[in-house]
Amino acid sequence: xxxxxxxxxxxxxxxxxxxxxxxxxxxxxxxxxxxxxxxxxxxxxxxxxxxxxxxxxxxxxxxxxxxxxxxxxxxxxxxxxxxxxxxxxxxxxxxxxxxxxxxxxxxxxxxxxxxxxxxxxxxxxxxxxxxxxxxxxxxxxxxxxxxxxxxxxxxxxxxxxxxxxxxxxxxxxxxxxxxxxxxxxxxxxxxxxxxxxxxxxxxxxxxxxxxxxxxxxxxxxxxxxxxxxxxxxxxxxxxxxxxxxxxxxxxxxxxxxxxxxxxxxxxxxxxxxxxxxxxxxxxxxxxxxxxxxxxxxxxxxxxxxxxxxxxxxxxxxxxxxxxxxxxxxxxxxxxxxxxxxxxxxxxxxxxxxxxxxxxxxxxxxxxxxxxxxxxxxxxxxxxxxxxxxxxxxxxxxxxxxxxxxxxxxxxxxxxxxxxxxxxxxxxxxxxxxxxxxxxxxxxxxxxxxxxxxxxxxxxxxxxxxxxxxxxxxxxxxxxxxxxxxxxxxxxxxxxxxxxxxxxxxxxxxxxxxxxxxxxxxxxxxxxxxxxxxxxxxxxxxxxxxxxxxxxxxxxxxxxxxxxxxxxxxxxxxxxxxxxxxxxxxxxxxxxxxxxxxxxxxxxxxxxxxxxxxxxxxxxxxxxxxxxxxxxxxxxxxxxxxxxxxxxxxxxxxxxxxxxxxxxxxxxxxxxxxxxxxxxxxxxxxxxxxxxxxxxxxxxxxxxxxxxxxxxxxxxxxxxxxxxxxxxxxxxxxxxxxxxxxxxxxxxxxxxxxxxxxxxxxxxxxxxxxxxxxxxxxxxxxxxxxxxxxxxxxxxxxxxxxxxxxxxxxxxxxxxxxxxxxxxxxxxxxxxxxxxxxxxxxxxxxxxxxxxxxxx
Numbered sequence: 001x002x003x004x005x006x007x008x009x010x011x012x013x014x015x016x017x018x019x020x021x022x023x024x025x026x027x028x029x030x031x032x033x034x035x036x037x038x039x040x041x042x043x044x045x046x047x048x049x050x051x052x053x054x055x056x057x058x059x060x061x062x063x064x065x066x067x068x069x070x071x072x073x074x075x076x077x078x079x080x081x082x083x084x085x086x087x088x089x090x091x092x093x094x095x096x097x098x099x100x101x102x103x104x105x106x107x108x109x110x111x112x113x114x115x116x117x118x119x120x121x122x123x124x125x126x127x128x129x130x131x132x133x134x135x136x137x138x139x140x141x142x143x144x145x146x147x148x149x150x151x152x153x154x155x156x157x158x159x160x161x162x163x164x165x166x167x168x169x170x171x172x173x174x175x176x177x178x179x180x181x182x183x184x185x186x187x188x189x190x191x192x193x194x195x196x197x198x199x200x201x202x203x204x205x206x207x208x209x210x211x212x213x214x215x216x217x218x219x220x221x222x223x224x225x226x227x228x229x230x231x232x233x234x235x236x237x238x239x240x241x242x243x244x245x246x247x248x249x250x251x252x253x254x255x256x257x258x259x260x261x262x263x264x265x266x267x268x269x270x271x272x273x274x275x276x277x278x279x280x281x282x283x284x285x286x287x288x289x290x291x292x293x294x295x296x297x298x299x300x301x302x303x304x305x306x307x308x309x310x311x312x313x314x315x316x317x318x319x320x321x322x323x324x325x326x327x328x329x330x331x332x333x334x335x336x337x338x339x340x341x342x343x344x345x346x347x348x349x350x351x352x353x354x355x356x357x358x359x360x361x362x363x364x365x366x367x368x369x370x371x372x373x374x375x376x377x378x379x380x381x382x383x384x385x386x387x388x389x390x391x392x393x394x395x396x397x398x399x400x401x402x403x404x405x406x407x408x409x410x411x412x413x414x415x416x417x418x419x420x421x422x423x424x425x426x427x428x429x430x431x432x433x434x435x436x437x438x439x440x441x442x443x444x445x446x447x448x449x450x451x452x453x454x455x456x457x458x459x460x461x462x463x464x465x466x467x468x469x470x471x472x473x474x475x476x477x478x479x480x481x482x483x484x485x486x487x488x489x490x491x492x493x494x495x496x497x498x499x500x501x502x503x504x505x506x507x508x509x510x511x512x513x514x515x516x517x518x519x520x521x522x523x524x525x526x527x528x529x530x531x532x533x534x535x536x537x538x539x540x541x542x543x544x545x546x547x548x549x550x551x552x553x554x555x556x557x558x559x560x561x562x563x564x565x566x567x568x569x570x571x572x573x574x575x576x577x578x579x580x581x582x583x584x585x586x587x588x589x590x591x592x593x594x595x596x597x598x599x600x601x602x603x604x605x606x607x608x609x610x611x612x613x614x615x616x617x618x619x620x621x622x623x624x625x626x627x628x629x630x631x632x633x634x635x636x637x638x639x640x641x642x643x644x645x646x647x648x649x650x651x652x653x654x655x656x657x658x659x660x661x662x663x664x665x666x667x668x669x670x671x672x673x674x675x676x677x678x679x680x681x682x683x684x685x686x687x688x689x690x691x692x693x694x695x696x697x698x699x700x701x702x703x704x705x706x707x708x709x710x711x712x713x714x715x716x717x718x719x720x721x722x723x724x725x726x727x728x729x730x731x732x733x734x735x736x737x738x739x740x741x742x743x744x745x746x747x748x749x750x751x752x753x754x755x756x757x758x759x760x761x762x763x764x765x766x767x768x769x770x771x772x773x774x775x776x777x778x779x780x781x782x783x784x785x786x787x788x789x790x791x792x793x794x795x796x797x798x799x800x801x802x803x804x805x806x807x808x809x810x811x812x813x814x815x816x817x818x819x820x821x822x823x824x825x826x827x828x829x830x831x832x833x834x835x836x837x838x839x840x841x842x843x844x845x846x847x848x849x850x851x852x853x854x855x
Contacts (some may be wrong), residue, residue, distance in 0.1 A: 031130040031132065035127060035128075035130040036130065036132060038120075038123075038124065038127070038130070039124065039130050039131060039132065042117075042120040042124065043120065043121065043124050043131075046113070046117050046120070046121070047068045047074075050098075050108045050113060051068045051107070051108065052068065054108075055067055055068045056068060056069060063361075063362050065078035065362070065363075065371070066078025066083060069133070070131075070133045070134065071129075071131035071132070071133050071134065072134075074094070074129075074131065075129065077093060077094075078528070084125060084129050085125070086125065086128045086129040087125070087126065087127075087128055087129075088125070089121075089122045089125040089126055092125050094121070095118070095121055095122060095125060098112075098113050098117075098118055098121060099112075099118055100112045144363055144364075144368050144369070144370050145368070146368055146370075146537055146538050148368070149367070149368025149538045150368070150538055152368070152595060153599070153600070153603060154353070154567065154568060154571070154593040154594070154597075155368070155538050155539055155567050155568075156567060157541060157565070157567050158564075158567055158570060158571065158607050158610045158611055158614075159607060159611075160607065160608060160611035161604040161607055161608055163175045163178050163179070163608075164178055164179060164182035164604070165178075165182070166178055166181045166182050166185060167185055168181060168185070171191070171631060172631060173629065173630055173631040174626065174629070174630055174631075175608060176605065176608075176609075176626060176627065176630040176632060177630050177631040177632055179602055179604055179605035179608060180602065180605070180630075180632045180652070180653050183601075183602060183652050184652050184653075184654055187646055187647065187652055188646060189642070189643055189646055189647060189652055189654045190642070190643075190654070191631075191632075191635055191653075191654045191655065192635055192636050192638055192640050192643065192654060192655045193635075193636055193638075194631070194634045194635060194636060195634060195635065195636040195637070195656065195855065196636075197221065197222060198218065198222070198801045198802050199636070199637075199801070199855050200230075200634055201213050201217070201218060201221050201233065201801060202800075202801035202854060202855075203633075203656075203854050203855065204233060204234065204237065204628055204633075205217070205233075205237060206661065206665055206669075206854050207580065207581050207628070207854075208234070208237040208238065208242075208243055208246065208247075208624065208628065209237055209240060209242035209243055209245075209246050210242065210245065210246035210249070210664055210665040210668055210669075210719075211242060211665070211668055211669050211672055212669045212672065212673070212798060212799065212801065213801060214672075214798070215794070215797050215798060218797060218801060221233055230629060230634075231629060234625055234628050234629055235625070238621050238624065238625060241284060241681050243283065243284060243621075244280040244281060244282075244283040244284030244285075245280055245681075245719055245721050246664075246665075246721075247283045247580075247620070247624075248276070248279040248280035248282070248283050248284075248721060249664055249720070249721045250576070250580055251279050251283070252276060252279060252721070253743050253748075253749045253750065253752070254346075254349070254350035254591075254748050254749070254750055255275075255279070255318075255319050255322065255346070255350065256322065256323055256324065256346060256745060256746060256747065256748060257272070257275065257276055257279075257322060257725065257745075258272070258322065258324070258725040258726065258727050258745045259272050259273065259686040259724045259725050259726060260272075260686075260725075260726045260727050260728070261322070261323065261324060261325065261327060261399060261727070262324070262325075262326065262327040262328075262727065266726060266727055266728045267327050268686060268687070268726070269322070269399065269503050269686075270495070270496070270684070270686055270687075271401060271495065271500075271501050271502050271503050272318065272322055272503050272686070273683070273684045273685060273686060274315045274318065274500070274502045274503075275315055275316070275318030275319070275321075275322060275502070275503070276721070276722075277682045277683070278312060278315045278316055278318070280682060280721070281682070283620065286619055286620060286621045288617050288618040288619065289562075289570075289573055289613070289618035289619075289620055290562035290563075290564075290569075290618045291562070291618070292316075292618075293351055293558065293561055293562040293569065294558040294559065294561075294562050295312075295313045295316035295317075296316045296317065296318075296319035296320070297317075297319070297320070297347070297554055297557055297558035297561065298317075298554040298555045298557070298558040299312075299313030299314055299315070299316035299317045300313065300314045300317050300402075300504060300505070300506055300507075301507065301551065301554065301555055302555070302558075307405045307406065307407050307410075308407070308410075310405050311404040311405050311406065311500070314402060314404060314405075314502060314504055315404065315502045315504070317504045317505045317506075318502060318503050318504060319346075320343050320346075320347075320381070320384070320386065320505045321386055321399065321400065321503045321504050321505045322503060323339065323342050323343070323346070323746075324342075324727050324745065324746040325338060325339050325342060325387070331524070333524040333525065334523075334524040334525070335387070336382070336387075336524070337519050337522065337524040338522075339386050339387065340378050340381045340382055340516075341357055341360055341378070341522070343381050343386070344356050344357060344360075344374065344377050344378055344381065345357030345748070346748055347377070347561070349591045349592075349748040349750075350591075350748055350750075351561050351569060351572065352536070352539070352561060352566070352568040352569060352572060352593070353568055353571075353572040353575075353587075353590070353591060353592060353593035353594075353597070354367065354369065354536070354568065354592075354593065354594055355367070355592055355594060355596075356369060356373075356374055356377065356536075357374075359371050359373060359374035360374055360378075360519075360522055361520075361521050361522055364594075366594055366595040366596045367538075367594040367595055367596075368538040369536065369538065370537070371518065371531075372531050372534070373534065373535070373536050373537055373538075375516050375517075375518055375531035376531055376532065376533050376534030376535060377533075377534070377535065377536070377557065378516050379514075379515045379516035379531060379532070379533040379534075379553070380533050380547075380552055380553035380554055380556075380557050381552075381554075382516040383507060383508050383512070383513050383514070383533075383551075383552035383553065383554075384505050384506070384507060384508070384552045384554060385400055385505060385506050385507070385508055386399070386400065386505050387399050387400065399503055400503070400504055400505065400506060401501045401502065401503055401504070402501060402502060402504045402506065403499050403500070403501050404499065404500045404501060404502055406499060406500060411499070414499070414500070417494075418497055421490060421494045424490060425487070425490055428483050428486055428487050428490070429487070431483060432480060432483045432484070432487070435476050435479060435480050435483070436480065438476060439473060439476050439477070439480075442469050442472060442473050442476070443473070445469060446466055446469045446470070446473075449465070449466050449469070450466060485712045485713045485714065486712075486714075488687065488711075488712040489712040489713075489714040489715060491687055492684065492685055492686065492687045492711060492712055492715055492724070493683055493684050493685060493715075494684065495684055507551050507552045507554070508552065510549075510550035510551070513548075513549060513550060513551065513552065514530075515530045515531060515532050515533055516530065516531060516533075517529065517530045517531070518530075518531060532547070533547040533553045534547070535556070535557065535560045536560075539560075539566055539567055539568055540560075541565040541566075541567075542565065545559070545560070564614045568593060570610040570611075570613045570614050570618075571587075571593070571606055571607070571610045572590075572593060573613065573620070574606065574609040574610050574612075574613050574623055575587050575590055575600075575606060576590055576750060577609075577620065577623050577624055577627065578609070578627060579750070579751065581624065581627050581628060581633060582627070582632075582633070582653070582656075582657070583656075583657040583659045584657065585751075586600045586601055586602050586603075586605060586606045587599070587600045587606070588601075588751075589751075590750040590751050591748055591749075591750040591751070601651045601652070602653075609623060609626075609627075612626070632653055633656070635653075635654075635655050635656045636655060636656060636855070637655055637656040637657065637658045637855040638655065639655070640654070640655065643655060656855065658853050658854070658855050659754070659853065659854055660754055660756075660852055660853050660854075661851075661852055661853065661854060662740070662741070662752055663720070663736060663737055663739075663740035663741065663742050664719075664720040664721065664742075666740060666852065667720050667736060667737075667769065668719050668720055669799075670769075670770070670773045670777075670846055671717060671719075671773065672798075673773075673777055673795075673798045673799055674773040674774075674776040674777040674780060674842075675776065675777070675780040676717050676773065676776050677717060677719070678714065678717040678718050678719075679719075680718060680722075683722075685711070685715050685718060685722045685723065685724055686724035687711070687724065710731055710732035710733065710734065711723065711724055711734075716733055716734075720737070723737075725745060727745050727746065730742075732768065733767075733768050733769040733772070735763075735767070735768075736763060736767055736769050736770075739759055739760055739763045739767075740760060740763075741753045741754060741755055761847075764843075764846065764847035765843075765847070770843060770846060770847075771839075771843070773842075773846070774839045774840070774842040774843035774846060775835070775839045775842075777795070777839075777842040778835055778838035778839040778841070778842050779835070781794060781795060781838060781842070782834075782835065782838060788809065788812065788813050788816065789804075789809050791838075792804045792808065792809050792812045792813075792841075793809070795841075795842065795845055796808065796845070799845050799846070799848075799850075799851045800845075800850050800851060812841055815837075815840075815841060815844075816834075816837045816838065816841060819833075819836070819837040819840060820833040820834050820836075820837040821833075823836055823837065
């Protein structure tokens with residue numbers, strides 16, 4: 001029997017219909033001509049026009065691991081699962097995406113497709129998604145070549161290089177200088193002369209302690225002509241408590257430390273200060289950096305040899321616990337995913353110089369970090385509790401506070417401090433009540449006098465007058481103000497009664513331990529495949545560790561980061577040390593060692609320092625000491641025409657860069673010069689909210705009420721590292737911080753900005769802190785020194801590190817005389833005019849480039 005062409009077409013269509021009904025899909029050999037035409041005319045052009053830029057195998061990075069190149073690729077989808085379910089448009093994620101229905105991430109990001117195109121895709125899926133393109137989907141493993149990635153310098157193992165030979169053998173003082181000089185000689189450069197001893201002393205004192213040297217320190221160094229004079233200075237500075245306060249602040253910039261949390265609502269974390277103090281003490285104790293890293297990632301699950309060590313390690317996990325995440329959230333799943341992203345990003349940037357957060361939604365665009373590596377670490381942190389939620393009108397995200405272990409002696413000391421606190425508080429409140437009662441009585445008496453009514457009998461033989469009452473009222477008002485400040489100071493520096501607590505993280509229960517699913521586009525409700533917990537594959541030198549089934553994996557993560565085999569950790573930290581001492585890192589992008597970061601100017605020196613770091617038990621002080629005592633660090637900041645012609649950016653370190661003081665060093669040095677600096681070491685300084693309701697009583701904590709007010713006067717005299725930092729912003733005297741580029745509290749900042757803007761000059765003219773300290777400095781000079789020359793010389797030595805010249809003393813004398821005369825002519829009393837003039841002179845010194853910059 002011979003079939004007609006029409007008959008064959010009917011049979012073919014019937015077979016196709018049966019296949020569609022049976023399986024819901026049409027393969028290439030089962031498509032009718034009409035179906036093929038529909039795909040080629042409607043679907044393929046739309047895919048190429050709107051999707052190929054991000055979802056084609058020809059792209060450098062495959063977004064979402066989803067390819068549109070083949071039938072298999074379109075149907076299998078990417079990280080989120082199957083994109084097209086033939087015959088079932090309502091179950092096809094691709095249709096959800098292009099329809100912008102809000103249940104999925106919206107594609108394409110440039111804007112919603114026309115309704116007609118969306119209708120075509122729906123029709124196509126309903127007809128079984130016919131697609132003639134054979135072949136497999138491009139997979140994630142094909143997106144990043146890890147072997148090629150390991151050839152990048154940052155992922156190469158640290159190999160201690162051979163110290164280079166140099167022609168000028170008499171110039172280097174140590175190996176650092178040889179590496180530096182070898183590069184200069186190859187470029188035809190000659191380093192400038194050394195800085196004078198005063199300049200070096202001011203430089204090293206500011207860099208190591210954040211303070212200008214005192215006059216006795218200057219005189220002692222200038223009088224020491226021994227070969228060990230420089231060594232003695234550096235050793236003294238390294239041994240001072242100010243070293244930890246200075247270098248601890250550098251780490252807090254990376255840890256995003258603040259005394260509050262929240263975004264729209266801000267809540268005081270009145271125990272956050274324990275982490276700050278842990279960091280300061282770690283630098284002062286020269287805790288091995290690998291141990292410092294381990295404790296911040298997994299301190300609560302590390303073994304300890306004593307109660308004190310156990311408490312310290314628990315506090316260390318504040319690195320992961322402290323952050324600027326919402327405290328009120330309707331979507332706790334999304335909040336958890338966002339907190340984990342915050343922790344992954346902070347850990348990657350601060351400890352390894354990697355932008356791991358860029359791999360949250362897709363393979364890293366530049367670095368050899370697959371998305372699976374991100375979720376391998378995110379899975380570890382997903383097994384770690386940072387906050388918890390409560391159901392009410394909204395979810396309240398409660399941070400975790402853990403009671404710290406303490407010895408019997410520590411408990412007894414704490415109870416003694418609590419009794420002393422209550423006694424002092426009671427005395428202040430009683431005294432304030434008594435003074436307020438007297439104020440009230442004096443107010444009534446004054447009113448009687450002013451109205452001509454009867455008055456009390458004379459006291460102490462003196463008649464009661466309105467003037468005397470007003471004078472007494474002013475004295476009482478000033479005393480009440482001091483009591484209020486003392487009362488506030490007590491509350492700022494005293495923790496709640498009971499055993500000490502700290503803001504920390506902790507593992508989930510063993511039954512909750514598991515791997516994390518990919519959150520597509522960061523959406524915690526659009527989940528992809530589960531990714532086994534793991535580490536950064538490209539940085540592994542050996543087989544990855546087996547992740548435990550009953551704990552988070554933080555210990556394994558901590559050991560990986562702190563391993564001497566990790567090619568990044570030691571390099572990143574010694575580069576940070578170099579940056580803080582020299583003004584610019586060997587790798588200028590100190591927080592990014594990836595392909596998008598800067599290349600090292602001296603790669604051999606970087607590896608030499610990293611190898612020295614590990615060999616010296618990861619001692620931060622040993623590297624600081626070696627760099628600070630190098631000839632390279634001693635160089636003058638003076639420009640040189642030949643050097644500028646060859647290396648204008650000074651990448652080869654032929655001179656020292658001049659740098660403006662950061663706001664911490666600026667503020668602390670001014671306080672020291674004025675004689676108002678409070679040297680109290682460590683301790684709580686953030687105000688506990690008046691309206692705080694204890695979370696341990698089962699209630700949430702209210703929004704902070706006291707962070708809006710300035711700290712007490714006594715707290716404002718502490719070093720900047722101890723000032724309470726609220727993410728809401730700064731007020732009063734603390735407005736100085738953001739004006740001079742204090743880091744954003746929600747960011748990892750290894751290299752602070754150094755802007756020069758008009759608001760800085762205006763603040764130096766009118767800022768409340770500058771004005772107050774200029775007056776205080778003037779009072780100190782007038783009290784402690786008798787002549788103009790002595791006063792000016794003292795001011796210059798403390799601010800500039802050098803005595804004033806005869807010409808400068810003469811200029812100052814003329815300035816003081818002219819200004820005082822002008823003020824007297826304007827009606828000021830002579831003594832008042834003299835004090836104002838001296839205050840203006842001090843302010844002028846604080847605003848000068850010689851003070852604001854270190855050479």
